[in-house]
Amino acid sequence: MIMGLLFWLSVAFIFYVYLGYPVLVAAGAMALGRREPSSGAAGCPSVTLLICAYNEREVIRTKLENSLALDYPAGRLQILVVTDGSNDGTPDLVAQYAHRGVELLHKPQREGKMAAIDRAMALARGEIVVFSDANNFYDPGTLRELVKPFADATVGAATGAKRIMKGDGALGDSEGLYWRYESFIKRMESRLGSCVSVAGEILALRRELFRRPSTGIINDDFYLAMHVLGQGHRLVYVPQAISRERVSPTQADEVHRRARIVAGRWQSMFLAPAILTWKRPLLVWQFVSHKFFRPLIPLAMIMALITNLLAVALPGEVQSGSLLRLSGYWAFGAMLAQAGFYLLAAAGTLLPSRGMLGKLLYLPRFLVASNWAAVVGLLGFIGGGQGHLWIRAPRREGLARHSREG
Missing domain, CATH: 3.90.550.10 (Spore Coat Polysaccharide Biosynthesis Protein SpsA; Chain A)
Structure with a gap:
């Protein structure tokens, strides 16, 4: 029972951060009938x-x-x-x-x-x-x-x-x-x-x-x-x-950049109580859900993988498989889904990134790399290895070309 509970809590957490919170925010904005913040003429302040x-x-x-x-x-x-x-x-x-x-x-x-x-x-x-x-x-x-x-x-x-x-x-x-x-x-x-x-x-x-x-x-x-x-x-x-x-020029440069951001996010978590106030509970919920839960996603991913592996290693009867307990065929099905996701991420790393297939495979690779950067950032924050001085990444050639994003 405990393995299934931890697994589903981890999965629910990941889905809440990536999907649930944006849906709730959008629903709240539409329910209140609010439009874009006022952009009335402000003149030209200095x-x-x-x-x-x-x-x-x-x-x-x-x-x-x-x-x-x-x-x-x-x-x-x-x-x-x-x-x-x-x-x-x-x-x-x-x-x-x-x-x-x-x-x-x-x-x-x-x-x-x-x-x-x-x-x-x-x-x-x-x-x-x-x-x-x-x-x-x-x-x-x-x-x-x-x-x-x-x-x-x-x-x-x-x-x-x-x-x-x-x-x-x-x-x-x-x-x-x-x-x-x-x-x-x-x-x-x-x-x-x-x-x-x-x-x-x-x-x-x-x-x-x-x-x-x-x-x-x-x-x-x-x-x-x-x-x-x-x-x-x-x-x-x-x-x-x-x-x-x-x-960033390479995936490694992007991981380094995100690791620094995550280390700073952990630093901000400890500074937040002295800056934010519970008198604005909506704002606190937004900070926690949007900014402070993000660095915890890789920990939830690791928990989901470990509990799933244990559920497979210690299976119940397949015929009496339970979704909540993550037993029987439910455990194997969840394991296949996780294995498929990480295999797609690996394929996105190994295969050329050109063409439609390469772009589709790059999305799981991007998610895995981003969350790996979050782990690196956490370790850097804990170990004190992530200082406040930024190590400048090399620029791509042709940076000055002011091309358009579609």
Whole structure:
């Protein structure tokens, strides 16, 4: 009985996180009859576009040209680039844009992105600060769309849509599918009042709501978003504000990136009680279901596999098989289903990722790789091996090509 109970609880948990929670959020939003958060005219508040660039010589020119070409009044836009620790010539390239109004903040020592943001905020003049990276590109009207929700005084932060550029094979297609899935959840959460997930490369917040961070923060964007919500304000999703970028060069790079995010997620779990409040139970439920349950999925997958193996190794009578007890043919059927899923993931690793078959096989591979990254992130957090300094991944060739995502 205990094996079957643990197995079905694990399976139910996985389905709740991936499917149940999005369905409940969507149902709640539709039941309340709420539409998209207000995007009424907010005018053109002064904006600081804060770009963090560590050794980004390859892309920084393209990023700055993209930023200078945005459809926003030049007199209302401050472009501030912080390049702390860069030693590849990035600060020199940024300095060449001083005559076009781009401001540079640099020091030789590298103390992490959160420390760089903290230093830069002292020089930010905009009412709204938009945080961006060097390797993502905004559509021309992104800033105008991103600031519209701030016409509502209850809105403290806004995040836009992350789109993956075409041309990077099945890895890019899978990442693009994942971000469309995340986009749906954010839209539904915003209809309920506030979303709890942000894309750090397109995050806007009221400058007055910024709180100096503690040292060693891994996920700066999630930390900033939690603090805005902890102060009683709302965080909304703006799908019309679009940021485009390319996927990591290899699956290994993607695993490393996700492992860091998960380590930061575990760190945030321990920080959350001091920031969030039970006076907003809906928001707490959203955080737990959307952000804090995700790193637990691989543990549930492992539990489902172990209990299924034990149920097969210690079977009951096949003829008297019980679904709840996971005995008899139910145990063998569940084992075949799990084995099939992992075999498909393996096939997706071994076979070329081109064509329809390769793309279909890449989805189970993507899910397994993502959850393996969560295990790596957990181990890194426990062992203290995941520091707050990001090890920069190599960029794909042709990153500067501003291709479109379908």
